[in-house]
Amino acid sequence: MIRPEVEALTQTVIDLRRDFHRHPELGFQEFRTSAKVAEFLKQCGLETTEGIAVTGVTAEIRGDHPGPTLMLRADMDALPVAEETDLEFASLEAGKMHACGHDLHTAILLGTARILMDMKPRLKGTVKLVFQPAEEGPGGADPMIQAGVLQGVDYALGLHLWSDLPCGHVAVTPGPVMAAADTFRVKIHGKGGHAAYPHESADPIVAASALIMALQTLVSRNTSPFDSAVVSVTQINGGTADNIIPERAEFSGTIRTFQPATKAALLARLEEMVPSLCKSYGTVGTFEFSEGYPALINNPLPCQWVQRAAEEMRLPLSTQATMGGEDMAYYLQKVPGAFFFLGAAPDQPERVFPHHHPKFQLDERAVPLAMELFLRCVENCLK
Secondary structure (H helix, E strand, O other): OOOHHHHHHHHHHHHHHHHHHHOOOOOOOOHHHHHHHHHHHHHOOOOEEEEEOOOEEEEEEEOOEEEEEEEEEEEOOOEOOOOOOOOOOOOOOOOOEOOOOHHHHHHHHHHHHHHHHHOHHHOEEEEEEEEEOOOOOOOOHHHHHHOOOOOOOOEEEEEEEEEEEEOOOEEOOOEEEEOEEEEEEEEEEOEOEEOOOHHHOEOHHHHHHHHHHHHOHHHHOOOOOOOOEEEEEEEEEEOOOOOEEOOEEEEEEEEEEOOHHHHHHHHHHHHHHHHHHHHHOOOEEEEEEEEEEOOEEEOHHHHHHHHHHHHHOOOOEEOOOEOOOOOHHHHHHHOOEEEEEEEEEOOOHHHOOOOOOOOOOOOOOHHHHHHHHHHHHHHHHOO
16 A cells, blocks of 8 residues: 555654644745755755745656646645644744644655655656645745746645544545635724713614624525535624723624635625615624635546545545635646645544644654655656
């Protein structure tokens, strides 16, 4: 199931991962990480291009035979989270943590690169390695594309280790996989006054409360039950004292959708609801929208390479979609590709925490499986 070359390199990759984990860096600040990446690639005999979109690194492995170019992408950035694990290689940087597995993604792609260098004589095409900054925000994929990393690329693959799946379980899904992640803000202007005399005011708190409850119908009553959408209010602010009705209140949240038509319909309803409902409470409401990562849409052909690799390795295989966002979506808007999940949940249930949690952990037994999956996908594409 796992080739000897992968088994022989596994501990080296784990050591790399642990080094990255001890020294997490936030988006567009991955200077140490990218330097380590470039150093390792050069030791493998590769020429690197560095400083792309500030800290991005790329390299190409050209097979001995002509063929397409397959891009393999790993994200390098950490999160502004204070680590609370008991790992011996826990973060040494206060308030920063690899709480989403990007340390593993980076190390796994480095290990894959080393083995691919020995496979050049039988590769029919090119593997382009892309180490990307700032996936967690503000987003590194689009600046990398603007810098030209997709030039000459025919297909793209990305891997995410997943704490919601048992270790070794593969999930790959043709079509929509991760949602468009957009944000909104509503500002309500009323008439302030004394809390003992609410009839003399136009209370923006009451208007905000009514509007937040009304927004719950956007999914339950305005979205098809055969579609998927999320509208979540995550912040609300207003008022300064117990005895004052404030002049203003505001709230904000996120909209998650898979289909552009669904997103457009929800936005249209919000633009209607906010001013009209606020007006009924004697207030004035304004709606602001900020577009985030687009929906991530997998192409069926690269999904078949992943499925075939998992079947060859006799790994459990399923489909999975999530309302989370991921900027790998930008690459897949430009070239056919696939983004897939490999389960890496720890064996002990008490050690299983969601992504972005301060106690987040992944099982390192997934390392050789991930490298083998990448290698088999390359073979399936460039055979």
